[in-house]
Structures are given as structure tokens and as C-alpha cells.
Amino acid sequence: MPKRVAVDEVAAHNERMWERLAKAGIPYTRPQGSPPKTKAGKRRFLDELTDGSLGAFETHGKRVLCLAGGGGWHAILFAELGADATLFDISSRQLETVRRVARRRGTKLTYVRGDMRDLSVLGNGEFDLVYHNHSIVFVPDAGRVIAEVARVLAVGGLYIFSTMHPVTIRMYEGWTGTGWRFKKRYFDDGPIPIVDPTWEFGKIRVRAPTLEYGHRTADLVKACAGSGLVIDGLWEYSPSYEGGPAGSEDDLERQLPAFIRFRARKIGAPAKSPSAANGSRRRTDPPAPPAFAPPPGYSRPNPRRTRGR
Template sequence: MPSLSSRANRGWWDGNADDYQAEHGAFLRDAGFVWCPEGVDEADARLLGEVSGRDVLEIGCGAAQCARWLVTRGARVAAFDLSRGQLLHSRRIDEETGVRVPAVQADAESLPFAAESFDVACSAYGALPFVADPAAVLREVRRVLRPGGRFVFSVSHPIRWAFPDDPGPRGLTSDRSYFDRSPYEERDEHGALTYAEHHRTMGDWVGLLAASGLAITGLLEPEWPEGHDRVWGGWSPLRGRHLPGTAIFSCARI
């Protein structure tokens, strides 16, 4: 059964998919692989290695912009997202571009794919920040990867949780403990959960990956690039000059 976080986030993303794509779609590009608000592009970073001829899974694909880029690079791609609203945008972009991605609606804590089906799995801010049980997701990722398979994912840098989610000067002063793992939650007037994000420290992520049988092979903390003036929520040039905003973990199935 889906967790409370999954049910709440599915509804939130369904309700906000149109606004999200309208605001960020041009930056993400219809067939582009952008890892984070800092603009790290897989075409340059090559964190996934060679993907041509390989079976690749995108986890929490949104409108499948990353998966679509992988298709253009010769990968055999499958993708999924929790939100039907986001997948409707994926279908729209498929029709507009002629580059089609097989995408299904699914929960990352219970993947609808056979064991050892993929050479590579990837997730650009998909699923992992929003799930209550990241260990379940990581176990599922390991299950569907072939031996030696690669998993690369980006999440908010854990240090950001000690600061207000504000792109301006207020966002430079810590106002809570880094070690406070209370989730960020939004609730309706009746107290029902409507949105959730979950905080893990850097040590938590290392422990979770080790326990799941995934070995960390790299960690990228992107610096804010010169000339990049785009504000995305709490990400901004001001904060990016002082604090890491994203952590990108590269892993291999043991």
C-alpha cells in the first residue's frame, strides 16, 4: 500500500504538473538531461557513461525529459513517475517531438520491473527526496539492476535543510539543526497531509546506500556556474556562491 507521503505527493504533483512544466520546461528542455538547478548537463558530465545500446531506467521521470534525451543517445529506456499529471506532459512532448518514451505510473518503493532488467538507473530529483522509506527504493533499484549496474541520482544537498528555503539573504543564515530529520510537510485545512519532503544527512545517505548493496563510486557537489542567473525556488546565484545546493551520488551494484 502506498505510504502517506506517496499518496500526498501524487496528489500534489498531479495538481501542480502544469505549473511546474510551464515554469521549468524550457530550462529542462523537451529532450535534455539536466541533473539539477545548477544546470549540470549529462551531455557534458557523462555521469552515466556510455548509454548507447544499454537498458536504462529513469526513476521519477516527471515529463521524461531526461529519458527522452537518453533515447536520442541510443539507449533502450523505460521510465516511470508517481504522477499521472506529469506523465500526461510526457505524452504531450512525445507527440510534439516524435521522440517517444515508454513511461508508466508507479511508486518507487515497489517497482513494476523484473529483477536484473537494467544496466543503468538514474534519477534527477525524482522520487528519493519525497519518499518516507528510501531504503525500500534503494533495495528496489538494486533488484532491477544487473550485477555491476550503475545508479546515479541527484537530491537536495543535505546541508540545505539547516537553512531557510529562501533564495535571498535570509537563506544564508541557519535557523535549524542539520541533524533535525523532521520532514517538511504541507497540510490542508483539515490537517491532511498534502505534500512531504524528507531530510537525510550525508551520513544517512552513505549508510542507506551501503545497507542496500550499492557502492558509492562518486559524489558531485556542483558549484554555481558563472553567468547562471536563474532562480529556482530556494536555489539562486547568491546562495549557490556560498552553499552547495545539490548532491549527485554515483553508485554501482555490488
């Protein structure tokens, strides 16, 4: 029985869902495509995968944390481009998939299983880059993740993270026959209700009702500012703009961005008055992160991180 690392029932539930999704082999759980063999080719592949958000970031000799990045190429490519890469995820299967591929390629990574809201196994200022793709949506308290990331980043380090767009996520499954309606108000917290939790990719169909949270843009900006992170890049985008039949996800994503991505740089100590740093209305402030109370059976991630092939 694997040790419990989830800090609450939300994470424990989502962990079970990701184990199920990984078992079914949906695309987010398997490295997609084959990177070229040359360094230049690998960098090109990584730049495409990260939509150019790395900019001129030089990977060689850098310490990179791929947060909640199980099942993907990112950590392997950072390592093969000369970085000291750590892969962190809550799902054993997601970690194992990457470990198998990395072992086959002779690529060394550090693996940590844990909840993204508790990075206590990682020290202050240990990383030059935290790359965090499409997964802050799985926790209710994004501010807590951002504060932890700011702590483990070195001054000058980058945090690149993406999530479901907070407007669009409230509209999926909301086709009325003549237009799109919201399933939830923009100002309301809590998980977004999902009518049909079937993940469908070609022939793969799996029922996995993950708990997902549509973090408001101003709240994410404010959490960054409050943790000493200055945003220097913001992208709103969809995987494709071709559209589809009225009422389909492709139709919605042609009109509104599916994702939002931030790039932020740690400039030092957190701002003294983060509320002055942006225009958030008082009632949209994120709740203060709750004090960490370990649930029954919780054990901190093993500080002896597993390193190797």
C-alpha cells in the same frame, strides 16, 4: 479516477502536489530547451543536463530507467540515443507531458506510473542504468528506494541520483537578518518545515506544500553500501554561484551546495555488515524500511506496461 499507486499518505499527498505543479507548468514539469537534431548534439545536451555524471556511459543498446523523471527530457534523449528507456513517475500529468513530446518526435518509451518505493512491476536485474534526478527528497525512507533500485539493476549497472543537499535544505527561509539559521537539526528526521510553500518561477506562482525530507549523506551512503552499490562519484553543487541579495536563496546557494549527487555501481550481493561500511553514528541510522502494507484502495502498478508512441 486513476488507480492509487502511492504506498502511503506522504506519496499520495506529493502526487497531488505534483499534479498541481504540472498543471501550473513550472519548469520541472516541462522539458526545458531544445536538444539538437544530431546524435552528437543530443549526447552533448544530455551530458549538460546530467552535469557530466554519465561519464563514458554508452547509451546504445542499454536498458535505462528514468525514475521519477516525468516532465523532463532525460527518458526521451536516452531513447533517441539508442537505449531502451522506461519512464517511471507517480504523476499521470508528468508522464503525459513526456508522452506527448515523445509521440510528436516518434520516440518510443515504456511508461510506468508508480511509487518509487515499490518497483515490483520491474524485474530483478532489468536495467543497466537508473537515472534519478532530484526526487528522493519526496520520500521519508530513501533506503527503501535504494534497495529497490539495487534489485532492478544488473550487476555492473549504474545508479545516478541527486537530491536537495541535506544541510542547505534545513536552512532555506532561515535568514535572521544577519545570518542563516537551521529550521531543523541535522540529526532530526521528518519533513522539513516550509513556511511559504509558493513555487515561483517568473510569472508562475503556485502554492504546493510538498513534503520533503533532507536525507543525511551518511545514511544515503550506508543505504547504498547495504544494497551492494559502491559509490564512485559524488558531487555537491549549486545551479549558480552568482549569489543575490542577503537572505535570498541565491545568496544561500552561493555559500552552500543546493544539491548533492551520487553515482553508484552495483557490484553484486549486498554487504554483510553495512554499518561497518561508513562512519554513521548509531543514532543517525535510517529506520528499517517498514513492511509493505498496502493502504486501502492501493493497487499495484499495471504489469502490462504501456509501450508506444
